[in-house]
Amino acid sequence: MKPTNLFLSLLFILASQIIFSQTKFTISGYLKDSETGEVLIGGKVYVPVLKVGAVANTYGFYSLTLPAGTHEVIYTFVGREPIKMSIILDADLSLNVDLKPSGMLDEIVITGEVSQQESTEISTIDLQMEKVKSLPVLLGEIDILKTAQLLPGISSGSEGSSGIYVRGGGPDQNLILLDGVPIYNANHLFGFFSVFNADAINSVKIVKGGFPAEYGGRISSVIDISMKEGDMKEFHGEGSVGIISSKFMFNGPIKKDKTSFMISARRTYIDLLAKPFIALANSKNPDDNVSGGYFFYDINGKVNHIINSKNRIYFSAYLGDDKFYVKNKYTYDDAGIAKIEESTGGLSWGNKIMALRWNHQVGPKLFMNTTLNYSDYIFKTGFGLEGYEKGKQSTPFESYSFEYLSGITDWGGNMHFTYFAGPKHKIDFGIGETYHTFKPGVNQLKTDFGGTVTDTVYGGKRTYAHEFYGFIQDDFKLNRRIMANLGVHFSNFIVREKYYYALQPRAAFNFMLDEKSSVKVSYSRTAQFLHLLTNTTIGLPTDLWVPATDTIPPQIGNQFAIGYTRELNKGYRIGSEVYYKTMNNLIEYKEGASFFDTSKDWEQLVEVGRGFSYGMEVLFEKRTGKTTGWIGYTLSWTMRQFDNLNQGKIFPYRYDSRHDISFVLTHKFNDHIDVGVVWVYATGNAVTLALQQYNALSQDGFYSTTVEHIDERNNYRMPSYHRLDIGVNLHKEKKWGQATWSFGVYNAYNRKNPFYLEFGYLKNSDIKVLKQISLFPIIPSVNYSFKF
């Protein structure tokens, strides 16, 4: 070969090597369940040799840019058999991967999840629905929020409640999203159950701190819940019949591999079960007829349509209501004339939400989601009284009715982009807008006494507000050991010609000490333009959602957190975090303010103050094998300070609980039997109790008032709370699917846990005492569920 040709050949080879080695291509696609076609949110894609990976987003989409060449790629997801494949990458590749369910987590899955240590996510938990469904629960009603309460840093507030108090924050400070749409009241049955039907849920992500910039609007937590999308291939259903409610979920393809649907419904039958008892009581007193009951229902629905490989649309909806009603008809004789007095009373509340979403893959590295949503929450209570002569109901001689109404309606939309710049670099950005209509506490009073009629409306006027935001965040790897997520969320709020804005920096750093352990540090500033006015004196859903206004500023939160996690052998993991959190511009009712005060707007009934909390959380988990579970411990302090409450002194928050322990264990004997055990302990809540009384004389000495003296707000600690729940699930394969009998015992050792305290008399006693009222004794439950 001539030297020139040799030189040119070498030059060509060298150039092509250089070019080829710098060339990168992107693998992207969707991770799905092979049997149902459901997307696997949070599924992981990992390249062990390069130690890079990616995580599937809320829509199951992943994107990973790698140098050209051959790579061994592992696809994993909890509860699925991992797939290892060898991929020759010489062009951008669209690759959808389906993972099969596995019976048990094993080491291979854990190896694939080593990349968890590389994540900048801190204070974040992904709740596994399989775990949620295997735990013993109150009345056999599986509840994702009740499961969340078993994790450190998250408490329930009171017995049986599905309220969420995260790191000392209030129940309004949790952004609860159902398919991206905020839910304002996530409670059924006065808080004993949440509105989420576990059969309709795909995944739950809980963020307690270190909030990524994409989230905004609440200052304590994000609970991001995704509904199932429906099986793209076959029809399936699940249902259960329990002691107080039944539910059914049905899903399947409308067009195979193109369009699917999911619909689920749940209803209680407490009202039906109570009817015979009420009839029995009425039979003993024919002149005094009582009827009443309580029920709740909820319906979830979703349609998912794949337009083409780059476009999908989803429509999801939720509708749910709680209704409590009571009616009393009393017949009496008035100077020989038969008269009837009819009284009615009731409470109802409910949510309606709808979301229409469009996913568009702009390119192999750029993913877009656009959402339009609607959310409506309304609460109503009322009572009425009517008196009429028998047979003359149309002409009552007296009538009185009172109705109280409050609610919030949102119309909104947002666009969210994810740019997968590289395996070490992912950028998210987006904008959104919500138009709020607040209806805080409108009272209507109608009376008709002997022809004198009044019809008056009092209370809060509708308030309209615009909330719009933008965000950008960059999740990147600085080097092999240090990763960072830096971002900013900028939100704006316009109400009554008042403009608020909040620039909210977010930062999270992950320092990998080695392959199995890491230290994470985060700071978040958050803003919340809504407040929830909670009436602490009565346990009813009378909470009002109200906006920040020209006189009531938005809530601002700041949180620092430092955490350490370590993967141990045989599927064990230990993690610990300390946090410090401040909350400004919190609101509370003024002393003496009444929830039904019709003469003032709500703004005149509240004080503005601040709160702070700090603590330490430890979570020790076993995540693989036949026996799995965790022990969680939280040591925390949560305080409040208002200049015009408690004489300006700092006082403990009602739900300040010094120690919180949860022990959760599930054991799978075989495919037919598994058991679950849960034990929880919490220091008692802080309540306000007057412990002394004295006479206060008027200035002229003519009269006196007996004052029940309250030394400090939340001055008294209720007894501690602890409880053991045990459950066993017996599965049987049938020709048509699977049937499961679940037997459980709630509060297995019958602990009398405090629900509330009051001064009064015990049965058969005339001595006044401080009484503890307990709600749930030992309660067995049985539940039959099926899957086909």
Added chain:
Amino acid sequence: MRNYILVIGIAFFFNSCEKEIPLDDQEKAPRIVINGIFSANDTMRIHISESRNILYEGELPNITNADAKLLDANGNVIGTFLHEGDGYYVMTEVIPQVGSVYGITVAATGFTSVSASSYTPEVLSSVQIDTLRTGETMKYEIIFQDDPNEINYYSLSLKKLYYYYDSWTGDTVLYEDNYFCTNEVIVQSGYSDVNGDICGMAMLFSDATFNGQNYSFSCSNYISVWEDTCRMVATLSSVSEDYYKYNVTLAKYEQTQGDPFAQPVQVYSNIENGFGIFGGYSSFSDTLIIP
């Protein structure tokens, strides 16, 4: 109410459990209570009684053998209260002066000693009262100058004295009516009526919104055509901060009694180791003859 409870109880199927939570001795121990509002240039008369724990049901006893002493601003004893009867004690040695600080200590067998201090503010030097009668409504403008050098607290009362002919008995009787209303948003006591006005027998307010200014306080009351020879005694008092806080919180407490939806109220007390109030005030009064 019984039927509502029946339905709720049946609907839940559960029997709620009750048990006693014992209160510890610290929480049960009675303390000394002082009701001690005093005025400048007037004999100081206080009432001393016992508190009881919240479970007690019975008359709250007076303390008739207390050792109650009056102190000056420096903590020196300047007088001893004498028991008159029924827990009332009188100070005969000292008449409180305007602009002075006084302290009190009370000791009694079986109780932890208590103490407090308060002051009598400066009297308002000039108060002008303008009136306007429209039918049966009498409107007042009470105009005064606020001291810019300190935070001031005020209490306004309007006492209507009139004669009323009782046709049933044939007698003409002297009546007293202290009820009046205002639409001043600065008032921290009283009841809201259906018109949004605040009504009551004393209006308490501070100078937070008008510090150092000449302020005109508007209010009104009702005068019937049948009420003869009517006189109005308007009293504008400068009150101590303790007096103000105590009476504002006590008024709120009284208003919320029996309302299960109302937020709890902490009645203010400046009695260390005890309960009640030791608070001073100084008054300006004027009597108006209503034609």
